[in-house]
Amino acid sequence: MTVELNGTTAEIVSDDPLVIKNVKNWFHSHSYGGWSRFFKGLRDSKLLATRCTNPECKEKRLWLPPRCDCPDCWSRMEWVPAPTVGVIITHTTVQYPGALFRASPPCPLISVSIEGVCTKLMSYLKEGTPRIGMPVRAVFNTTKPTNTILDLAWVPR
Amino acid sequence: MIRFGPGNLRIPKFERPVYVVAGGMTDFRKRYPEKNSCELCMDALRMAAEENDLKVSPEELRRSVNWCVYSQFADHFGDQLLAAAKIHDYLGFDPLGNIEVKTGGATGGSAVLAAAQAVASGYASCVPVVGWERMDEVSTKVGNSYIASAACKDFESELGWMYASYYALMAQRYQYENEVPRESLAKIACKNHDYARFSPYSQNPGKYTVADILKNDIVSDPLSFLECCVMSVGAAVLILADEQTAFKLTDHPVQLTAICGGTHTLRTADRRNMPILLLPNETEDTYKHYFDGKRDEWPGFSSFLAARTAAYLAYHMAGIKDPLEDFDLLETHDAFTISDIQTYEDIGLRPYGRGREFIDSGDAYFEGRLPTNLSGGLIGTMHAVGATGIFQMVELMWQLQGKWDKFHGDPERWTRYGKTKPEDYRNLQVPNAKRGCAVSHAGTGSHVTVTILERA
Numbered sequence: 237m238t239v240e241l242n243g244t245t246a247e248i249v250s251d252d253p254l255v256i257k258n259v260k261n262w263f264h265s266h267s268y269g270g271w272s273r274f275f276k277g278l279r280d281s282k283l284l285a286t287r288c289t290n291p292e293c294k295e296k297r298l299w300l301p302p303r304c305d306c307p308d309c310w311s312r313m314e315w316v317p318a319p320t321v322g323v324i325i326t327h328t329t330v331q332y333p334g335a336l337f338r339a340s341p342p343c344p345l346i347s348v349s350i351e352g353v354c355t356k357l358m359s360y361l362k363e364g365t366p367r368i369g370m371p372v373r374a375v376f377n378t379t380k381p382t383n384t385i386l387d388l389a390w391v392p393r
Numbered sequence: 394m395i396r397f398g399p400g401n402l403r404i405p406k407f408e409r410p411v412y413v414v415a416g417g418m419t420d421f422r423k424r425y426p427e428k429n430s431c432e433l434c435m436d437a438l439r440m441a442a443e444e445n446d447l448k449v450s451p452e453e454l455r456r457s458v459n460w461c462v463y464s465q466f467a468d469h470f471g472d473q474l475l476a477a478a479k480i481h482d483y484l485g486f487d488p489l490g491n492i493e494v495k496t497g498g499a500t501g502g503s504a505v506l507a508a509a510q511a512v513a514s515g516y517a518s519c520v521p522v523v524g525w526e527r528m529d530e531v532s533t534k535v536g537n538s539y540i541a542s543a544a545c546k547d548f549e550s551e552l553g554w555m556y557a558s559y560y561a562l563m564a565q566r567y568q569y570e571n572e573v574p575r576e577s578l579a580k581i582a583c584k585n586h587d588y589a590r591f592s593p594y595s596q597n598p599g600k601y602t603v604a605d606i607l608k609n610d611i612v613s614d615p616l617s618f619l620e621c622c623v624m625s626v627g628a629a630v631l632i633l634a635d636e637q638t639a640f641k642l643t644d645h646p647v648q649l650t651a652i653c654g655g656t657h658t659l660r661t662a663d664r665r666n667m668p669i670l671l672l673p674n675e676t677e678d679t680y681k682h683y684f685d686g687k688r689d690e691w692p693g694f695s696s697f698l699a700a701r702t703a704a705y706l707a708y709h710m711a712g713i714k715d716p717l718e719d720f721d722l723l724e725t726h727d728a729f730t731i732s733d734i735q736t737y738e739d740i741g742l743r744p745y746g747r748g749r750e751f752i753d754s755g756d757a758y759f760e761g762r763l764p765t766n767l768s769g770g771l772i773g774t775m776h777a778v779g780a781t782g783i784f785q786m787v788e789l790m791w792q793l794q795g796k797w798d799k800f801h802g803d804p805e806r807w808t809r810y811g812k813t814k815p816e817d818y819r820n821l822q823v824p825n826a827k828r829g830c831a832v833s834h835a836g837t838g839s840h841v842t843v844t845i846l847e848r849a
Binding site for chain 1: 394395396426427472530532534535536537538539540541545546547548549550551552553554555557558559561562563564565566569611612613614615660661662663664665694
């Protein structure tokens with residue numbers, strides 16, 4: 237029996253010490269699982285949140301990012317539309333993003349406070365210059381969706 | 394959790410005392426192709442065994458070990474699953490048991506916590522904690538993406554793939570709520586880059602003015618490059634032991650009187666408001682006017698509940714009444730200047746909203762009331778993530794043993810790493826240091842450990 241190498245050569249980066257390139261070229265099939273409803277909702281310009289169904293639970297507000305299960309009482313949550321207006325509570329501008337970033341820098345990041353929602357959604361401002369207290373409304377990228385959280389953005393209102 | 398049940402805040406206790414006896418580290422570099430991760434861990438272990446004035450030979454130390462804890466943040470970076478097994482074998486510890494701990498940036502702190510639990514319970518009597526990170530196999534841009542994989546990949550990572558930006562969001566809110574001069578943040582960067590000049594292990598030493606920091610290129614406003622931690626390759630080792638073993642190994646063990654962990658949501662977005670958890674040096678009165686201004690919630694984006702929880706538990710465990718009075722030294726996880734100011738408040742050096750006073754007053758400096766990050770910290774010296782929390786405690790231990798100068802001032806050490814000891818070298822040994830505290834921190838505050846070391 238003879239074993240043949242398949243002819244692939246690891247490219248050399250440096251000879252002393254010997255450093256080679258380990259190339260990877262594959263993908264992960266990532267499931268949003270129970271949160272799929274939120275991400276599919278963005279395609280239809282819908283902002284979907286969740287709410288605990290347990291009448292005894294003290295947390296009556298909406299969760300956005302949504303959760304399928306309540307962290308306070310471990311009951312199941314139900315899906316409800318969230319308000320599509322909010323206020324910027326903080327912001328920054330990404331100048332040097334990491335390699336996987338799908339948008340163009342500089343990109344203004346914002347955290348949005350929405351009435352009746354117990355969390356402060358992280359997102360980005362598609363137009364204008366952010367400031368704390370700025371009223372904003374949600375816009376949806378429906379023409380060529382990225383199928384990620386980037387399909388939700390905000391503009392001044 | 395915004396309401397605690399009766400069992401939630403039980404104060405941890407050790408069944409028997411825990412000591413640290415020896416420590417070691419490599420120097421820290423952006424790229425370190427000369428040595429693989431096994432060799433780096435061996436270098437740190439060898440320093441722990443050979444250079445800490447132990448009463449036993451390295452071989453006898455090895456024969457005393459009965460359990461090991463490994464500390465590496467990201468398999469992504471090392472590109473080697475079960476790297477701990479490879480390193481455990483390389484260090485000659487097979488077939489002893491081991492575990493590898495992972496809690497993001499706080500991995501080093503959590504690894505020492507796991508080792509302390511083993512010693513305190515009687516499960517083990519001599520435990521090396523070995524931490525490392527190899528962050529140089531990929532470009533900095535890919536490295537930043539890997540690090541941002543430790544944010545929520547569904548709802549937050551995509552927004553920049555950049556941790557500095559997630560901290561910048563907190564910085565903007567903190568500045569808005571507390572009207573902190575930009576200069577106060579910059580002073581922290583100046584201090585830590587400067588102290589790194591006196592460390593042969595440091596990666597990013599430098600003498601900067603506040604103006605230099607402020608005109609430095611912005612990563613994500615308001616944070617400049619010089620206000621962010623380095624990305625490093627290197628290793629650190631700390632050896633823990635029970636009382637009998639500790640005094641067999643050394644005449645100068647340091648007692649680990651408390652180590653406690655806290656957590657908070659990985660997504661900064663998900664932080665709901667709750668009443669402020671009070672430390673022993675605070676009362677309801679401390680915060681009577683806290684919400685009178687622009688602050689409308691706690692912990693919000695300005696405070697780390699994980700750090701406050703860990704400090705609350707550790708202070709009660711070690712009997713700390715006032716950290717500013719009771720500690721002689723502090724090592725914080727200064728990943729970014731903003732997180733350092735936040736941490737000053739979380740661990741009770743100043744009440745919430747007044748963290749800047751800790752740096753502005755001079756308290757945080759060598760010869761101040763509570764010298765902080767004399768090691769150079771993460772901004773000046775290193776952030777080889779899995780090694781970081783261990784590195785902090787090794788530096789504290791050397792200070793408490795009065796050996797800081799031995800490990801930093803010897804010209805041979807500088808030569809060892811291809812460096813020259815600076816002519817204006819300062820010996821940063823704190824005279825008669827008795828008690829120190831180290832804060833190890835992950836994510837945007839997802840995990841924090843607070844450790845208290847005391848001269849035995």
